[in-house]
Amino acid sequence: MYALIRRNRQKNLFRRITMLKVEHLKKTYPKSDRVAVDDISFELRPGEIFGFLGQNGAGKSTTIKCLTGILPFDSGTITICGHDIVKEPIKAKMEMGYVPDNHSVYERLTGREYVNYVADLYKVPALVRTERIDRYAKLFKLENAIDRQIKSYSHGMKQKICIIAALIHDPKLWVLDEPMMGLDPQSTAEIISYMREHCAKGNTVFFSSHNLDLVKKLCHRAAIVNDGHLIDIIDLAGNDKNKANLEETFFRVTGTYEQRLFEDYIAQESADMRPDMPAQTDVEEEVVCEEESK
Secondary structure, eight states, X not given: OHHHHHHHHHHHHHHHOOSEEEEEEEEXXXXXXXXXXXXXEEEEOTTXXXXXXXXXXXSHHHHHHHHTTSSOOSEEEEEETTEETTTSHHHHHXXXXXXXXXXXXXXXXXXXXXXXXXXXXXXXXXXXXXXXXXXXXXXXXXXXXXXXXXXXXXXXXXXXXXXXXXXXXXXXXXXXXXXXXXXXXXXXXXXXXXXXXXXXXXXXXXXXXXXXXXXXXXXXXXXXXXXXXXXXXXXXXXXXXXXXXXXXXXXXXXXXXXXXXXXXXXXXXXXXXXXXXXXXXXXXXXXXXXXXXO
């Protein structure tokens, strides 16, 4: 009984932990009147996959670059596992793995050399990194390519080596910017599978995407962003009604709602007409017979 109480207390404490907390984030670019990110706030919990959904130019990448410490921001706070990204940048970044939307890698290095370079930055012990590199290379089917130069890699292979580098220090928070862009279905499935596995260990995944179907399929919660504003955060776990609400809200704020309604209307009209096509009238039959006799 006491063991059960202790486990429940640990579970409740675990739920109260905040992996990422963004409060009133604002970012403008120099020589521009446009606010790229305007008063965005949200929190991420352990064990969840959180989608950051929006079209290109919505503010997704800017937000991610702020929370990873790449870009300075005008106001607000960002804390990662309790560490402020401005006041404690090293401690905050040690808790996080980041996969950018472009492959910023040293292509003259082999895959193994590049991951070892990243492991040095995070002070990962030699035996630990060797085991992880071999395990991830097998997981992402890079065993035969890990010792080749990265410049010989395909787009999908470069994405995978970036993911291995981001995971080499076993981060609690995994941040990915448009991770499925340009990937083949098999590579996409492999990454999705590990995102779920990473969360099952009590870690958290935060990823941006403009792919509505992917977010609905994969995420426990999702935020919709548009023109630098956070429109809504929707709980998706096992809730079909909320998934429908996510779709409707996304299409509405992106200006594609009316187009989607029109497409659905046309599809329904076509479906309704097929089984109920009127039979040929006597007059029509006579016209056909006359034309055939000619």
